[in-house]
Amino acid sequence: MELKRVVVTGLGALTPIGNTVPEYWNSLANGVSGAAPITRFDASKFKTRFACEVKDFNAEDFMDRKEARKLDPFVHYALASTDEAVKDAELDFEKLDTNRIGVIWGSGIGGLKTFLDEVTNFSNGDGSPRFNPFFIPKMILDIAPGHISMRYGLHGPNFSTVSACASSTNALIDSLNYIRCGYADMIISGGSEAIINEAGIGGFNAMHALSTRNDDPATASRPFDKDRDGFVAGEGSGTIILESLEHAKARGAKIYAELVGGGMSADAHHITASHPEGLGARLAMVNAMRDAHISTDNIDYINVHGTSTPVGDISETKAIMDLFGQHAFELNISSTKSMTGHLLGAAGAAESIACILAIKNSVVPPTINHFTDDPALDPKLNFTFNTAQKRDIQYAQSNTFGFGGHNASVVFKKYEE
Structure with a gap:
């Protein structure tokens, strides 16, 4: 069976540094931090009192008030970014075969705010089970692609992927394979997350996973810096419209880039810590490049997982050094989490959009907040510290790794006939 080529024809983004794709890219290229004191709740008693929140967002700009009340914020976000992507791709679903258009969506946690509110209300009551009838439908992770499909009348494959911080990258890989194997003409893919609440921040604080740099939130996300603390x-x-090249050309679509490969692996090591030598990360990258039929020398830019944790940044760098050898010093590497924070299950989609726009604009977004070199890292590696760099990019790779040892990597290519 001849596999179909899969291209990107629409983008949508709702992020802590921009509520649209142009705003997001402008902030990425200019090194803007999205971190600030938490406004979602009173965080004064929490070890971490800041986060990268979405700002100036009103769900009622995308749906009526009655519908908005029935949905968790992670679904609000999904519908908002998808609205932008559908318009960007100039999709007229009345002229398309909606039986062959699907939605595959990633989220690491889903409706955490809904779960927190309902359980809190129950525990504060008299023990009577007075739960909102929308409790379960608001909370479950697969409800996001469900609502997207209902909004646009799409009858193709529809499900969620859950692999912690790798969730939306896994959604992209599944979408790639469904299209290139001929099971769908188009997939609306991506991921969303809304965990900035008492349970989310408190839970990650209990794990000692978050930075506690409360005196300087804007510089708290410091990937590859010696003083990073979480x-x-x-x-x-983030929403990405993927479709077969054949389908895209038939409808005269603009094409941003081509998705040419996806790779996955498991660390099989620890519930939260990555393998210290980066073995799982290395294997995921190998599998992605093998799937794309390219070698390490073809990669120009890697948008790394780079979360700003003491152990994780080291292990991913070891994986890159071991896999790419001398070519590692020719790469541009950057962590856009230095600006957006960690979007967990939505990270893969947001960072894939960064890769796609880096290819389109020939600009590598920076890793901001670098102040002190880490002696454990080779100083010859180009982490694109603090300032964006111009570069012609033929191939860009995006890595995401999740709790449980889930690793996923995708490769995008500059589109050519």
């Missing part, structure tokens, strides 16, 4: 929680959504 990741910064983020929220938001």
